[in-house]
Amino acid sequence: MDRSWMSRTNRFITQYQEGIRAFLNLAKQNTDSSDDYTQWTHHGESFQPNSDQQHDFNDNNHISEEVQQEHGAMFEMLDDIQKSAFIGINIESSSTNTEIDEPEGEVEKFRKLLNDAQRELYPGCKYSNSSFLMKMIHNKTITNSSVKYFDLNLKLFKDTLPKDETLPESYYQVKKLLRDLGMGYINIEACMNDCILYWKQYEHFDQCPNCQASRWKFGLGKHRKIARKIVKYFPLKPRLQRLFMSKDVAEDMRWHKEKRINDYVIRHPADATAWQEFDKENDWFALDSRSV
Known part of the structure; x- marks a missing residue:
């Protein structure tokens, strides 16, 4: 299909009007687009959960304003993510179908995030899976608690929930959620005395060229090398x-x-x-x- 008419700024010229008619005829003849593509997120429309996807918090008097804000903030975050995930999507049109060329892996990742944001921790709970985990991560940060303490708390919560709960098993798995939400970081090994980063020209060094301190401490049996110091780089x-x-x-x-x-x-x-x-x-x- 000729799309040159789309770049015309004058909407009254013959070429533009004929292009509109051709597009409408194509749309009438091809109705086999995806049935579940009802919100045009690939065409600039913001994501809004429909009535089957999200409880109507405003109509439930027993749900507090704080809870509504909790879920609303989560959906706003997901809306930002889907906008970035689908930048540059190509819409391929032909005489037989209309197909959306989605970025590999991003769609499935977004769907999982969306499902977690909608799934209640247990029936009637004010928290979804995602909002509960975000609250736990927030509490860990402000209290400066250890990973072990986080894992113990998480295990306790899992034990108290119904059998079909789907919370992750550990802080390590929760960090994957942070990465999917765009909050990841890069670990870079460093000299224990802060002389250098073992990066670029120093990437393969086993000791600091400045203070001669070893890069490694050794694990059980002295078979496993463990970096003495690791810094987190947030790009x-x-x-x-x-x-x-x-x-x-x-x-x-x-x-x-x-x-x-x-x-x-x-x-x-x-x-x-x-x-x-x-x-x-x-x-x-x-x-x-x-x-x-």
């Missing part, structure tokens, strides 16, 4: 992308360029001399309102 690029996936947060990220008033008072880093000097030296970068 910046995907986190910046994550900020701009949310419409509301993206607007805040552009505030310094689009809405900030220059009244010679430092209320934002963009008011500072260092930021302004950087903008002068890199004017091509400063022109983009998304630059931070």
Whole structure:
């Protein structure tokens, strides 16, 4: 199908009108698209759970506003993820069918996240699987508790739930949920005295070239090498992308360029001399309102 008409800005020319008619005729002749594709998430529409997928929290008086916010926040997070997962999707049209070319693995991952966000911990529970695990991870972080303590608590919760519960077995498995939600990190081994990272040119070193400290401690039987120190690297690029996936947060990220008033008072880093000097030296970068 000729799609050149789509790039025409003048909607009244013959080519554009004929293109619209051809598209409508194609849509009438081909009705074999996926029956479950009712929300056009691949075409810019935000994900909204339907009545069969999500309980109507607003109509249940026994469910508190806090619980509604808990589930709402989870679905907002999933909406951001599906927008990023399906960037660049190609819609292939032919005379026989319309097929969505989905990124390999991303669809199944998103469906699993969605199912966990909708599955109650037990019938009538205010938490879903995902929201409960996120709350547990949050509590672990603010109390600085150990992985062992987290695993013991998780095992206790699993023992108290009905037999068909589907919580993960350990903190290690819970971390997979964090990675799928875009909160992963990279482990990099380091010198115990903070001299170097065993990365790039030092990747295969067994001891620090500066202080000569060994990279390893040995496990049981001295057969297994274990790094003495590991630092966690949180890549910046995907986190910046994550900020701009949310419409509301993206607007805040552009505030310094689009809405900030220059009244010679430092209320934002963009008011500072260092930021302004950087903008002068890199004017091509400063022109983009998304630059931070």
